[in-house]
Amino acid sequence: MLDLKFIIKNAEEVKKNCLDRNISADVNAVVNLAKERSSLISELDDIRAKQNQNAKLMKSKLTEDERAELIKKGSALKAESVKKDELLKSVNLRLKDMQAKIPNMTHPNAPRGKDEDSNNVKYIFKHPTEFDFTPQDHVELGKKLDILDFDAGAKVSGQKFYFMKGDGVLLEQALINFALKTLISKGFILHITPDLAKNSVLFGTGFNPRGSEAQIYSIENTDLSLIATAEITLAGLYSGEIFQEKDLPLKLAGYSHCFRTEAGAYGKSSKGLYRVHQFSKVEMFAYTRPEDSDAMLDELVSVEREIFERLEIPYRLVECCTGDLGGPAYRKYDIEAWMPGRDGGSYGEVTSASNCTDYQARRLNIKYKSSSKESNFIHTLNGTAIAVSRAIIAILENYQQKDGSIIIPKVLRNFMDKDILTPPVKSK
């Protein structure tokens, strides 16, 4: 969330930012509630100071009358403070709720626009793959190769679930290992995180566990939800802590399963593996000093690019416009891989890297102590190393041969002990 003082001081800019981002938030109401909160705190503190004084007086030797007098006075003060405290609590509750709806500020260079049509293409790697035959989509390919079974997923768990089978399993593990190995070489500390997290951690990361647009599965009768990304657990990992400046930047990698309800997300372009309820992902997460977060975002993007370039998959790099940023992001870059089978060939998002500045840190209370001994909110960033399901779409569709076999990208061959996937020979 944004700092209250910042909102009050820069109310007009905050309002404009909400408009740019196509988010409705009542900034005026937040400002008014914040002022009400301040004066309530002052009043309550005054009463508490008097209570403390009164209690101190009770320690000295007193006559019965004096004692009775002080107790009476204390009772009155207490009644007053309880009343004030209740008022303050209700203001805080309303304020927090409204404050959370205000998105992060936006990098001045981020393109302005309502939706992804306004995103800026920054770079294009290779040209869309060309075929001298009609390419199939990954669903057909996966079925023929017998590595992907959506029917079985639907039978056992419902639509948008799937089984990976045979060489598909090897391919998934190869992608994960390739990503993990790449990240080690870049100085990331590897983690396998829990696949469930407390709702307070979800909230702190900017996900709304039970909101109307919740993408999140929550576990009945508990305070837990299935995570939508390891960003949640890696952000929660240091919640409430204070870093020493010398330990920054800290780069983490998190391998987890990701769960998304994807309510209402149907249609052609979300066919097959593109939008599923469960997938595996290796996520990058970084904690930095505020002055280093811009450079760290570039670093995360360069790792993502390297991964897809070494997989030799055509992609384009886009910078997301204001309307496509999501609440916590200050600036965001996506990599969209070429997917020949998607609507007859189109780019589809495979990674996303965001600089969240201090927006998550403020909610999660993560700080760092600088050499000047001052502590400040830290900056957090996240980026996808490999979202396995979508990477598999890109590999199957770009590397397919006329006979339906798939050439394995060079960098994955050692991890799989295979360089080609071929459809099984049907026994008669």
Add this chain to the structure above:
RNA sequence: GGAGAGAUGGCUGAGUCCGGUUUAAGGCGCUCGACUCGAAAUCGAGAAAGGUCGAAAGAUCUUCGGGGGUUCGAAUCCCUCUCUCUCCGCCA
């Protein structure tokens, strides 16, 4: 799942039985200073985080795992939740 013991500042650790003299002792580590050519040792001093008001100086409040309660007053009493440890059971 059962039984028991715990959670105190950067770390360690007293205080909790029996509420007020604690401004949360002592130790370790840390910072600064003295001594020293320099260091160690020693001596002296300092140091938590956050909120509110304030231009600032400062004032004041909150925080002894979380939440709630009793009381004029809670680290201390009561309720509740979470987590940790020991033993037992079950288990990949």
